[in-house]
Amino acid sequence: MKKRGVGIAAAHYPTGFAGGGDTSQAYIKVNSNGSVDLFVGSVDLGQGCKTVLAQIAAEELGVPYEQVRVHNEGTATGPICFGTGASRVTYTAGNAVISAAREARSILFEAIAPHLQAKPEELTASEGRISVANDPGRSVAFSEAANMATIFMGTLIVGRGHSRREFSFPDPETGACDSFCTLAWAATLAEVEVDTETGEVEVLRLVSAFDAGKAINPLLVEGQIEGGAMMGLGSALMENLYPNYPSMDGQPRSLNTYVIPTAADTPETMEAVIVECPSSGGPYGAKGIGEMTANVPMPAIVSAIHDAVGVWIDELPVTPERLLRALETT
Numbered sequence: 001m002k003k004r005g006v007g008i009a010a011a012h013y014p015t016g017f018a019g020g021g022d023t024s025q026a027y028i029k030v031n032s033n034g035s036v037d038l039f040v041g042s043v044d045l046g047q048g049c050k051t052v053l054a055q056i057a058a059e060e061l062g063v064p065y066e067q068v069r070v071h072n073e074g075t076a077t078g079p080i081c082f083g084t085g086a087s088r089v090t091y092t093a094g095n096a097v098i099s100a101a102r103e104a105r106s107i108l109f110e111a112i113a114p115h116l117q118a119k120p121e122e123l124t125a126s127e128g129r130i131s132v133a134n135d136p137g138r139s140v141a142f143s144e145a146a147n148m149a150t151i152f153m154g155t156l157i158v159g160r161g162h163s164r165r166e167f168s169f170p171d172p173e174t175g176a177c178d179s180f181c182t183l184a185w186a187a188t189l190a191e192v193e194v195d196t197e198t199g200e201v202e203v204l205r206l207v208s209a210f211d212a213g214k215a216i217n218p219l220l221v222e223g224q225i226e227g228g229a230m231m232g233l234g235s236a237l238m239e240n241l242y243p244n245y246p247s248m249d250g251q252p253r254s255l256n257t258y259v260i261p262t263a264a265d266t267p268e269t270m271e272a273v274i275v276e277c278p279s280s281g282g283p284y285g286a287k288g289i290g291e292m293t294a295n296v297p298m299p300a301i302v303s304a305i306h307d308a309v310g311v312w313i314d315e316l317p318v319t320p321e322r323l324l325r326a327l328e329t330t
Helices: 049-061 089-116 142-152 218-237 297-309 320-328
Strands: 002-015 023-030 036-040 068-071 123-126 129-132 135-141 158-164 182-195 201-211 269-275
Touching: 002 297, 023 049, 023 089, 036 049, 036 089, 049 068, 049 089, 089 123, 089 129, 089 135, 089 142, 089 158, 129 142, 135 142, 182 297, 201 218, 201 297, 218 269, 218 297, 297 320
Parallel strands: 036 068, 201 269
Antiparallel strands: 002 182, 023 036, 023 158, 123 129, 129 135, 182 201
């Protein structure tokens, strides 16, 4: 007999290393043709940080995204980054890029202001041009301004940025401290179908809502949510590093024996919902959601199994054998 159930799980997740102190740096060089080189130490693991950091630099300098090249080839040229982890890169490195871009922009404004017969603080940059804020007719192309500043005025346009959250140590009496940069929130709804004769579980629907603070690149955020949903599904139902624990016998040694989800296991319905509750300290309000997207689907699926057949499974993955044993004891 096949039975269906629905489950919901909610969570919150921190951005950045606990206790603060983690650092990211960036520097930006504006070239004579208006192209922009952005140097960061953050590693792109496929989550898209090179894209997002280039977007941030382009936004601050007022140039097209395509005009920015991101360099993170190694520690010989890249500045310090405390690591691509703790869902911290967009938040911490993003703030460093903003600082670097603003310093580079101020240097360029200082150099080009006399040409526009204005003060540097009166200038603005957008859509590839530098203009006088209250008189847009007085403007110059960003590339032309960069050429004039670097070639004719001898100005080196380099901006530096640094972002580090200060350390927060626990109060010795109460233990209270300001542990994290910010918190993001999430919820997942799972619908499953359980075969009570075979113990097999099929996930029919996964709907995950995540608070990104500000989705700088909504498509990348959706990709993270959907990718995390499939990782969570794999952890909930398939992936088992020690199938005979505490015995080490049968431990998978390759992807031939370690089962992970494939496209065939994707639920019929999978939705990614982006919620924006801005962080006061993140770049444009952004928060980190990278790791938490894989956490919430697991309890949601287990809850849905309980709703379907009335048993709680407290050990992952929920294999057919474990589920059948649990059904036998009820």
